[in-house]
Amino acid sequence: MSAIEKFEEILENRHQYAKDWKQRTGGKVTGWLCTYVPVELLYAAGMLPVRILGTHEVQDVTDRYLFPTVCPFSRDALAQGLKGRYDYLDGLTMSRTCSHVQGTFDNWRNYVPIPFSHYIWLPCHRESPRAVPCLRGELLDLKQAIEKFTGVTVSDEDLDKAIELYNTNRRLMRQVYEFRKSDDLPITGAEAMEMVVASQLMDVVEHNKLLEDLLAELPNRKLDREAGLRLMMIGSEMDDIVFVRMLEELGCTVVIDEHCTGSRYFWDDVIPEEDRLGAIARRYITRWPCPAVSSEFNDRGDRIMQHAKDWDTQGVLLYQQKFCDPHEFDIPSLAQNFKELDIPTLVLEFDVTIPFGQFRTRIEAFLEMAELEVF
Numbered sequence: 346m347s348a349i350e351k352f353e354e355i356l357e358n359r360h361q362y363a364k365d366w367k368q369r370t371g372g373k374v375t376g377w378l379c380t381y382v383p384v385e386l387l388y389a390a391g392m393l394p395v396r397i398l399g400t401h402e403v404q405d406v407t408d409r410y411l412f413p414t415v416c417p418f419s420r421d422a423l424a425q426g427l428k429g430r431y432d433y434l435d436g437l438t439m440s441r442t443c444s445h446v447q448g449t450f451d452n453w454r455n456y457v458p459i460p461f462s463h464y465i466w467l468p469c470h471r472e473s474p475r476a477v478p479c480l481r482g483e484l485l486d487l488k489q490a491i492e493k494f495t496g497v498t499v500s501d502e503d504l505d506k507a508i509e510l511y512n513t514n515r516r517l518m519r520q521v522y523e524f525r526k527s528d529d530l531p532i533t534g535a536e537a538m539e540m541v542v543a544s545q546l547m548d549v550v551e552h553n554k555l556l557e558d559l560l561a562e563l564p565n566r567k568l569d570r571e572a573g574l575r576l577m578m579i580g581s582e583m584d585d586i587v588f589v590r591m592l593e594e595l596g597c598t599v600v601i602d603e604h605c606t607g608s609r610y611f612w613d614d615v616i617p618e619e620d621r622l623g624a625i626a627r628r629y630i631t632r633w634p635c636p637a638v639s640s641e642f643n644d645r646g647d648r649i650m651q652h653a654k655d656w657d658t659q660g661v662l663l664y665q666q667k668f669c670d671p672h673e674f675d676i677p678s679l680a681q682n683f684k685e686l687d688i689p690t691l692v693l694e695f696d697v698t699i700p701f702g703q704f705r706t707r708i709e710a711f712l713e714m715a716e717l718e719v720f
């Protein structure tokens with residue numbers, strides 16, 4: 346089985362993977378919401394960090410817990426807990442990001458049986474000189490809470506090992522992304538997303554091994570398809586592989602992205618310091634920010650535009666989960682920036698399920714127009 350086939354298998358059987366890991370290692374599995382949870386610390390404590398994801402199914406189990414104007418991702422995630430699909434979890438953690446997913450965490454904590462849960466207060470003003478010390482204090486609280494729950498002391502050696510493993514994971518995924526700069530693309534956008542989502546569900550040691558296999562395969566890997574327009578995807582949480590496959594079947598390839606199941610998750614390493622918790626705190630404060638956490642558009646905007654240039658982007662899909670204010674506020678500025686570069690943009694809004702017919706028509710029209718401008 347190739348690395349990419351293995352990533353796909355993990356996504357389809359993610360619950361069984363976590364249960365088997367638990368059986369195999371005797372370790373604890375801790376779920377996380379939003380990418381500001383320090384997975385290094387959970388892993389250093391012998392836990393398997395798994396991201397809570399939805400299933401893109403229509404459901405009504407959350408109606409009495411969350412307003413219908415909460416983003417579909419947050420409602421879908423909570424529905425998984427209420428339906429018992431994560432009943433193997435030993436813990437649940439979240440860092441303060443946006444109020445929508447906060448609702449998921451609070452309701453899960455109150456209405457879904459979970460032995461351990463912990464909330465990390467991520468500072469709002471990440472540009473403040475007090476932000477790193479503040480988060481460092483929060484991480485110490487998390488460490489002590491985990492040690493009390495597991496009875497295991499997390500040593501500096503454990504932290505060093507976990508930091509090294511996750512930095513390696515990020516470096517290897519960035520290396521895969523470098524292959525997406527080529528004209529003869531060896532990997533599709535859907536496959537790259539499977540790789541990143543799998544990294545949020547798997548044991549990092551096992552995921553690193555698969556990444557090394559993939560990097561050995563990519564130089565000679567040929568795709569039997571036309572690359573078409575080189576597209577960048579920017580927006581909210583997105584793990585809908587079926588949608589990305591449909592998008593690419595219409596005559597384009599996603600060559601770069603900016604979202605939390607893409608480059609935003611792994612673009613920044615932890616710079617090792619004597620103070621390990623301080624080093625982890627600094628990484629999560631200074632990392633590529635989610636708009637739910639950063640008020641400074643320019644910080645993100647400049648990095649996004651540089652990536653668009655570096656991956657020779659010819660068109661951009663700006664998308665948001667319905668009701669997702671943080672990403673919605675970004676769209677006008679981003680659309681204007683790309684307009685100034687004559688790079689066409691398409692804006693799509695996602696709900697729990699996708700109106701494939703409607704989206705297909707809009708994407709086909711966009712690609713037709715964009716290709717006229719580009720080719």
Ligand code: SF4
Binds near residue numbers: 443446581582668672
């Ligand atoms: S940032 Fe947007 S997509 Fe993410 S949880 Fe908040 S509202 Fe939902």
